[in-house]
Amino acid sequence: EDQVTQSPEALRLQEGESSSLNCSYTVSGLRGLFWYRQDPGKGPEFLFTLYSAGEEKEKERLKATLTKKESFLHITAPKPEDSATYLCAVQEGSSNTGKLIFGQGTTLQVKP
Amino acid sequence: SAVISQKPSRDICQRGTSLTIQCQVDSQVTMMFWYRQQPGQSLTLIATANQGSEATYESGFVIDKFPISRPNLTFSTLTVSNMSPEDSSIYLCSAKRLTGRNTEAFFGQGTRLTVV
Numbered sequence: 244e245d246q247v248t249q250s251p252e253a254l255r256l257q258e259g260e261s262s263s264l265n266c267s268y269t270v271s272g273l274r275g276l277f278w279y280r281q282d283p284g285k286g287p288e289f290l291f292t293l294y295s296a297g298e299e300k301e302k303e304r305l306k307a308t309l310t311k312k313e314s315f316l317h318i319t320a321p322k323p324e325d326s327a328t329y330l331c332a333v334q335e336g337s338s339n340t341g342k343l344i345f346g347q348g349t350t351l352q353v354k355p
Numbered sequence: 356s357a358v359i360s361q362k363p364s365r366d367i368c369q370r371g372t373s374l375t376i377q378c379q380v381d382s383q384v385t386m387m388f389w390y391r392q393q394p395g396q397s398l399t400l401i402a403t404a405n406q407g408s409e410a411t412y413e414s415g416f417v418i419d420k421f422p423i424s425r426p427n428l429t430f431s432t433l434t435v436s437n438m439s440p441e442d443s444s445i446y447l448c449s450a451k452r453l454t455g456r457n458t459e460a461f462f463g464q465g466t467r468l469t470v471v
Contacts, residue, residue: 275458277460284465284467285464285465286359286361286447286462286463286464286465287398287447288462289459289460289461289462292457292458292459292460294456330397332398332460334458341385341386341388341403341451342388342400342403343388343398343400343460344400345397345398345399346397347396347397348397
């Protein structure tokens with residue numbers, strides 16, 4: 244069964260303290276791994292799509308990397324405005340339906 | 356990025372009634388989906404909205420309870436029928452677009468539904 248597990252569930256950082264969020268997945272062929280940011284009361288905001296092991300993508304203080312079993316979202320020198328829930332989702336390769344399977348998310352709090 | 360307009364943004368409904376949620380995308384997209392997100396939880400796919408044909412439902416979701424329409428490439432509706440308090444949740448519309456080799460999947464702001 245396809246599965247997506249994110250860790251940690253919650254993370255508290257001081258402003259400027261870099262860290263990484265983990266997304267482990269088990270799928271029968273990966274068609275794409277998606278990262279989102281979600282603020283309270285809002286819909287998820289698309290960040291990145293990664294397709295193959297070794298791929299990396301960056302956006303401001305965020306950098307996403309992908310291996311055959313997991314993805315990391317690295318946050319460099321975070322600021323309080325980076326506080327949000329970060330969601331990871333996968334699209335498995337054998338399906339043409341395009342549906343995404345989501346992890347439970349990591350709630351990040353960055354203190355000034 | 357595609358802009359997805361979803362309305363209403365929130366509603367409080369009486370049990371036994373129905374609510375229709377609308378989703379409009381600002382550009383043509385390949386696929387549209389409806390998700391549910393219960394408080395403190397992640398997203399669960401309800402169904403894929405297929406243009407001009409019946410939606411494809413996930414296990415645990417049925418057409419009689421969640422009828423979906425998608426009359427064209429940029430518009431879809433989800434109806435939550437015969438509501439009960441257990442239907443209280445956030446309902447999210449999503450659209451997927453292929454840009455070259457890249458796939459981008461966007462979400463609306465969600466509809467926060469409370470059933471009393």
